[in-house]
Amino acid sequence: xxxxxxxxxxxxxxxxxxxxxxxxxxxxxxxxPRGRFYGMVERIERVEYSERAPIRAAYDWGRLAAxxxxxxxxxxxxxxxxxxxxxxxxxxxxxxxxxxxxDYDAVFLGLEGAYxxxxxxxxxxxxxxxxxxxxxxxxxxxxxDVARDSVTDGARAELSWNELTLGVAALLDYDAMRFxxxxxxxxxxxxxxxxxxxxxxxxxxxxxxxDRDLGVRLGVALLISEGVEARLGMTVGHQTxxxxxxxxxx
Amino acid sequence: MLKKSACLGVWLSVMTLAAAEASSxxxxxxxxxxxxxxxxxxHPVALDVDEYDNRIRVKDSDLDYExxxxxxxxxxxxxxxxxxxxxxxxxxxxxxxxxxxxxxxxIGLGGTVPVRRADHAGIDCDLGWAIAYDRGQPDAVxxxxxxxxxxxxxxxxxxxxxxxxxxxxxxxxxxxxTQMDLxxxxxxxxGRRRGGFQEADPWGGVVxxxxxxxxxxxxxxxxxxxxxxxxxxxxxVDIGLPExxxx
Numbered sequence: 001x002x003x004x005x006x007x008x009x010x011x012x013x014x015x016x017x018x019x020x021x022x023x024x025x026x027x028x029x030x031x032x033p034r035g036r037f038y039g040m041v042e043r044i045e046r047v048e049y050s051e052r053a054p055i056r057a058a059y060d061w062g063r064l065a066a067x068x069x070x071x072x073x074x075x076x077x078x079x080x081x082x083x084x085x086x087x088x089x090x091x092x093x094x095x096x097x098x099x100x101x102x103d104y105d106a107v108f109l110g111l112e113g114a115y116x117x118x119x120x121x122x123x124x125x126x127x128x129x130x131x132x133x134x135x136x137x138x139x140x141x142x143x144x145d146v147a148r149d150s151v152t153d154g155a156r157a158e159l160s161w162n163e164l165t166l167g168v169a170a171l172l173d174y175d176a177m178r179f180x181x182x183x184x185x186x187x188x189x190x191x192x193x194x195x196x197x198x199x200x201x202x203x204x205x206x207x208x209x210x211d212r213d214l215g216v217r218l219g220v221a222l223l224i225s226e227g228v229e230a231r232l233g234m235t236v237g238h239q240t241x242x243x244x245x246x247x248x249x250x
Numbered sequence: 251m252l253k254k255s256a257c258l259g260v261w262l263s264v265m266t267l268a269a270a271e272a273s274s275x276x277x278x279x280x281x282x283x284x285x286x287x288x289x290x291x292x293h294p295v296a297l298d299v300d301e302y303d304n305r306i307r308v309k310d311s312d313l314d315y316e317x318x319x320x321x322x323x324x325x326x327x328x329x330x331x332x333x334x335x336x337x338x339x340x341x342x343x344x345x346x347x348x349x350x351x352x353x354x355x356x357i358g359l360g361g362t363v364p365v366r367r368a369d370h371a372g373i374d375c376d377l378g379w380a381i382a383y384d385r386g387q388p389d390a391v392x393x394x395x396x397x398x399x400x401x402x403x404x405x406x407x408x409x410x411x412x413x414x415x416x417x418x419x420x421x422x423x424x425x426x427x428t429q430m431d432l433x434x435x436x437x438x439x440x441g442r443r444r445g446g447f448q449e450a451d452p453w454g455g456v457v458x459x460x461x462x463x464x465x466x467x468x469x470x471x472x473x474x475x476x477x478x479x480x481x482x483x484x485x486x487v488d489i490g491l492p493e494x495x496x497x
Contacts, residue, residue, distance in 0.1 A: 045406065045429060046448070063302060099303045099445055146441035148303075153440065174363055175327040179379075218379065218408065220361065222328070232359065234381055234408055236427045236452070242381075242406075 032076045036084065040231070040245030042068040047188075047239045049208040051096070055151055055194060059097035064190070064208065066092045068108055070245075080117060086110040092136060092161055094192060094208070100147035102192075104159045110134035116171070124173035128180070129166075136161040154197040163188040167217055180219035184235050187213055212238040221247075277376045277415035278462045279422050279470075280362045281323040281488065287468060289486030291333070292316045296343070297478040299432065299447035310343035310479075311432065311447060313403065315354060315386070319484060331358040337386035339403055339432060341447060347391045349401040354386030362413065378411040378422060397436055405430040409456060421459035426474060427452050451477040462488065 047064040054060045067090050074084015092104040112132035119125045141157035169182025190208040215237025222230045227250065233243040281287050296312040317335015324330055337354035341347065360380030368374055386403040393399065411424030433446035454476025462468050468486045 046431070061305070095444075097303060097305075099443060101444060144442070145435070145444035146438065148443070150440060172363065175325055177325070177327060177361075179361075179363065218381075218410075220328075220359075232381075236408055236429075240406060240429045240452075 032078050034076050035250050036072070036074050036076060036082065036247060037250070038072045038231070038245055038247035040068075040070045040072070040243055042066075042070060042090075042241060042243045044068075045240040045242070048211045049190070050211060052207040052209065053204070054096070054206050055204050056098060056149075062094060062096040062208070064092070064094055064210070066090060066106075070108060072112065074112070080115060082112075082114040082116070084112055086112055086132065086134060090136075092159055094141070094159065095145075096147070098147040098149070098151070099145065100143060100152060101145035102141040102157050102159075103144050104136075104139050104141040104157075106136040106139055106159075106161070108134055108136050126171045127169065127182075128171055129168045131167075132165045134163050134165070152194060152196075156195045158193045158195075159190070160193075161188070161190045169217055169219070176223045178221040178223075178229075180217065180221070180233070182217050184215045184217040184238070185213055186210075186215070186238055210238065214238055219243075277362065277374050277378075277413045278418070278420035278460055278468065279376070279378055279411075279413040279415070280360060281321045281329050282490070283323045283326045284491050284493075285323045286489045286491055287319075287321040287486040288489070289319055289468070289484055290317065291319050291335075291482060291484040293480070293482040295474070295478050295480030297430070297480075298450040299341075299430070300450050301445065302448050303445045307450060308342045308447060312340050312343060313432075314338045314351075315384070317354065319486065321486070327363060328359070328361040331360070331382070332356065333358075333384065337388055337403060339386075339388050339401055341432065341434070347393070347399070349388035349391055349399075352386060352388035352401075354384060354403070356382060356384030358382035360409075365412070372416070374415045376413045376415075378409070378413045378424070380407075380409040380411070382407050399434045399436045402433045402435070403431070404433070411456070418462045419459070420462070421457075422472075423457040424455065426454050426456040426476075428454060428474075428478060449477060454478060458482075 070088035219233035333356035362376040366375040413422035458472025460470035
């Protein structure tokens with residue numbers, strides 16, 4: 001898996017550089033139909049979870065965190081619809097109730113879409129509905145903080161993670177900026193598998209279910225120049241997450 | 251939680267749209283475009299926290315944070331801030347250990363959208379928002395058994411406010427979401443161990459106010475509402491930068 005990650009990383013960087021060059025060269029802020037390219041850092045500070053079938057039944061809770069470096073590329077066929085793909089690299093972190101932290105290098109792949117309408121009676125105002133499906137390819141983990149007992153010493157951990165995020169938000173254009181506020185729903189399917197060095201214990205697979213799935217989304221996009229905007233966003237509630245990046249239209 | 255998130259999301263959306271047709275001006279809560287505010291602040295807080303590995307509730311975990319702050323009005327509707335100072339932390343008000351003053355820093359971004367503008371003398375009203383991130387590393391604590399505990403403090407808050415200004419006075423009140431990660435680490439025979447505390451309830455409020463003297467000195471205070479006790483008091487000088495300085 002580590003070899004796959006490295007190969008994917010090199011390919012992704014090459015594709016990103018090529019797309020960046022094309023996008024920046026062509027960026028003119030054209031009216032739809034037009035293309036859209038963005039780069040984004042997404043930091044999930046905390047997602048609290050309950051664990052089904054943990055290694056130790058007494059510790060069936062924990063916290064997730066993640067850092068993602070994502071690029072997205074897609075098309076707006078008109079002023080209403082958007083569809084595209086997402087890819088990236090990052091780290092998923094699982095901190096279990098036993099006190100153990102495991103970091104997983106991850107490759108992310110996904111699809112996303114959006115539907116946007118303006119309110120005719122309120123210039124500059126509108127709403128947008130979004131959807132994104134993202135998977136993290138399974139990868140081996142590295143224990144960075146040890147548990148309070150030796151149960152996982154020498155064991156190998158693997159994490160699989162996929163998520164569906166739906167959002168609906170009000171938009172307001174004001175002073176070269178666009179504000180966004182609304183609701184975000186996120187359904188996550190996460191499982192962690194342990195393989196123990198002691199053959200008599202075999203493996204353990206548990207499901208990590210986030211405690212909450214609904215949150216509030218805040219965001220602002222600042223128009224830097226024609227066809228280029230900087231974006232910052234935050235989600236609170238089901239997770240505390242922050243996003244920042246640059247988006248180019250061409 | 252679900253109901254709170256839904257209500258807040260809908261309310262925010264309505265407020266965002268309600269602000270769509272107002273015109274522009276300034277309330278003292280936010281520095282004007284091209285203005286720099288420099289000053290100092292005191293920010294002690296105490297809150298109930300949960301030790302997340304043991305699920306134990308601890309009362310009055312307290313932090314003392316003080317330092318220097320710079321705010322700058324990037325545009326009429328957007329400002330940024332940076333902070334640098336000292337922070338100390340006592341995890342439990344009844345515990346003897348206190349992580350003494352260490353370096354802390356923070357960044358923030360905020361903005362306003364006008365909701366109501368008075369024609370002449372009267373109260374202006376803005377919808378305000380702010381996001382702030384602060385991080386600190388107090389001095390290590392050596393326990394009696396010789397174990398050395400390091401601490402790392404990290405906290406975020408997001409505000410959504412209504413701010414009003416009249417003459418040289420202004421006030422604000424609204425919702426505040428605060429997340430705190432107060433983490434300690436130490437060596438063990440099997441490797442590095444990490445544990446810590448998180449806020450017992452992230453949802454709360456904030457209310458505050460200030461005065462702008464002679465368009466040059468700003469005194470501002472705020473009090474959090476909910477799980478967190480404390481205050482923030484800031485005294486700043488407001489300087490209008492000449493044309494061409496970052497404008």
